[in-house]
Amino acid sequence: MKYYKPATFEEAVALVAGAEGVTRILAGGTDVLVQMRSDIITPDTLIDIKAIPGTHEITRTKDGGWRLGVAVTGAEMSEHPELGRDWPGVVEAMDLIGSTQVQGRATPVGNLCNGSPAADSVPAMIAAGAAVTVTGPEGSREIPVEQIPVGPGKTSLAKGEIITALTLPPRGAQGGDAYLRFIPRTEMDIAVVGCAVNLRLNGDVITEARMVLGAVAPTAVVVHAAADALVGRTLDEDALTALSDLAEASCNPIDDKRGTIKFRTHTAGVLARRAAKIAYSRAKGATA
């Protein structure tokens, strides 16, 4: 196994493009190292991107959005004074991952590229409209987060491509997002179902809505019809029921040791309701 610690993204991309066999990027390593220890993967090349300048920075972009370096950790996001005010759902999703120790290492980009259908930050990032910068030998392009995962453990990144930045759009007025997951315990567990909701209001009326489910299909599910169900209405009981029904109808889960099809489908509806209420109250100015 070869280990590299490049100082620039150009160098990193060249290494990835030239490497043979199994290649892994080492961000926090909370997936990669665990998988190596349990013999799930044995990389030939390991490329640590944490020494590249700027990868630990969280910066406000000119348009009022956010740019996160690819080594930014969950703890750095939670402790940031402003990020959580704009995107509490994204930050709380990341904050659910692991323990305090894991929080000090785990990154949202690693969470995304690991490709787990149950990854907690992914539905929240998609609901928020987050995008990533993908850089390869041919240069860089910006694509929405939802286009990265293509199946369990699989991403759309081509050989030689890595992610070099994560961006969140400007929050704007009267917006709120929320992420909830169901686990049988209170922490240190893997989502049986996850649900992110991102809303914008005009007064009490919803003007924009996005809902994304996790752990109920091979990749995060964007419930496009959520917008049709909610836009132009307040979050009344009918709207909540419609949303919950839509969530249930959008599930395509598996039966496994973590949950049954029936339980996952039912719980997706429960979480849709609960997450929508939180997002709605945040959009109305609540700070919790």
Add this chain to the structure above:
Amino acid sequence: MALDSSKTTGFKYVGTRPNRPDGLDKVTGRAKFGADAYAPGMLHAAIKRSPHAHARIIKIDTSKALAMEGVKAVVTRADFATGLEGEFGDILENVMAGEKALYDGHAVAAVAATSALIARDAIKAIEVDYEILPHVTDVDAAMQAGAPVIRAGAADASVPEGLHPNVVRYYESGHGDVEAGFAEADLVVEDHFVTEATHQGYIEPHACLGTLGSDGKGELWCCTQGHWYVQKVCAACLGLETSQLRVTASEIGGGFGGKTTVFIEPVALALSRKANRPVKLVMTRSEVFRASGPTSSTSMDVKIGMKKDGTITAAQGTFRLQGGAFPGAPCEMTAMCAFAPYDLKHVHQVGYDVMSNRPKQAAYRAPGSPMAAFAVESVIDELCGQLGLDPIDTRLKNASREGTRASFGPTWPRIGLVETLEAVKAHPHYVAPLKKGQGRGISCGFWFNHGGETAVSLALSEDGSAQVAVGTPDIGGSRASMALMAAEVLGIPYEDIRVTIADTATLGYNEISHGSRVTYASGLATIKAAEDAVQKLCGRAAAKWGIPEDAVYWEDGYAKPSGPNAGDFEPLHIDEITATMGATGGPICGHFEATPEGAGVSFAAHIVDAEVDPDTGKTSVVRYTVVQDAGKAIHPTYVEGQFQGGAAQGIGWALNEEYIYGADGRLQNAGFLDYRIPVASDLPMIDTVIVEVPNPGHPFGVRGVGETSICPPLAAIANAVSNAVGVRMRQLPMRPSRVLEALESAADG
């Protein structure tokens, strides 16, 4: 004068709460656990394990592994003793498979190499040809006609004819005529209950460092609850003379019964003998789940009849225990504990020990009893609910007490169940209002407790301080309790006593730290050893004063003349006697060896409030109170710790922990991610009440406390959840999906 320090009140040291002597080492990381041992030239070992639930081993090709750089030895079953039968035969078969792999994770070969990484790679290079056989992992399925036979001829003489060969032991007891008793009842409830296998979940994986020379002399360092037992088993598995193997127990990161047997130590020794180097072997967590000893899963039927006034007229129970690929599931314990809290005219209980293609079950805290309590106490809760009776009053009405006949035969001596139930009734928790969505459950629990072979030795130093050598690994703060008991007898401060867990070369045989026996048996032996030393101290004083030995008595650290007739001498302090002991007769030591048989049984009752999320079926335990008879709490903090620990493990067992097997017979959740042990934030603060009804079999009244605390939780939590959702929960774990289904069935009417 025959010294007797027996008392149940008026203690100076006993009952106080000093810091434990091993505390500083443990919080600073200085304590040495199983994996903390190193030796010059040490090799690292890894074990090759079967991926199949049941398979004949056709061929093991180790040549590729042996050819690897850094690999120093490979062992298979051929490297162990032959001709072993019974208990040791089973252990060896479990430690290293012979003709068949009997479960997913069964060891088939092992490697020692110069690094742990090389050893890990080398086991991948070992090629094993298997002929896959049909398997069975469920207890009811394993008893059915046509189920694959795990091992023909494994059943003992207790098994009635006509049962499947996987039923290897049968137990039956009771008295009266249950049919007549049921006929007298106003209400009879009969139900079927199921529990899954759970793991003790100790934080420290099994680890050892072994050295064995071609001269048949060996040294072993390991993490165990009983190193004399390890010595005996390893000597048998390797064909050694027992005394030539010296075993030292490391500090222990939890055992709960799971470290009362042997899994890896003979493998390290066999590799060491072959490589002629020390060999270290440490299990991974996944190996711990797959190949150590979880508890039995069960399938149980319980039937109880009750009159309108709460009198139990008859009780009957059938308990089927799945024990893995070897005999030994504690079916008789389950059956004996089931109705132990109750004074019954008509009672009958039956237990089955059933083999399956799973790892050999091992003890887990009161082995067999928690499941029995789950079934029995659920039925009692159902009866109380249907008849509109108070659950505590009903239990009090039927409670076992001194002089009544136990459900499994003997007559009860002085026991503390009534006092325990009365303490529950008096506790504010029992009458605290519940919120919507919450339910309350209570349950009794019982465990026998044990005495067992014990040897303790105590030596005084010149400065009057004392060192106590005990042979029972400290799994729950027992060194503190030993020091308190020795301090009480010697009359010297707690801090002046150092308690050490001696190795096998230093003391006589000590049974394992199991059966909640340590504070009872090693405690009794410590008291007796201290009395022995005190007697010698008195003798030295008598010699100095020129009076008879029996004219001297011991009080608060001083030898004193027993009265005016004995003479008027200044009392001699212990350090005045020990300062000159070299010149007055030599070192002063005390010792005691025995198999004490007066371990007092312990009863507990728990109160639990559970809250269920009606949308998701998720249960939170919101309030928990443990009430238990400790006889005498030597160190109350560690008694409370045992109470809380049992409750915490019970919460996991009741709500989310379970061994999940796939259709392929493989364990699907061999790690803490999917084997859901509770984390700290899952638990409420667990309140404790120590009841003290002294055990006449111990000088200070001690009853074991470590196991009884896990007997009531499964039932108490199930009763709380059942009362919260309005449906009887008959299957554990009560994971959210299962509770949600119950809620749906209730809604459907």
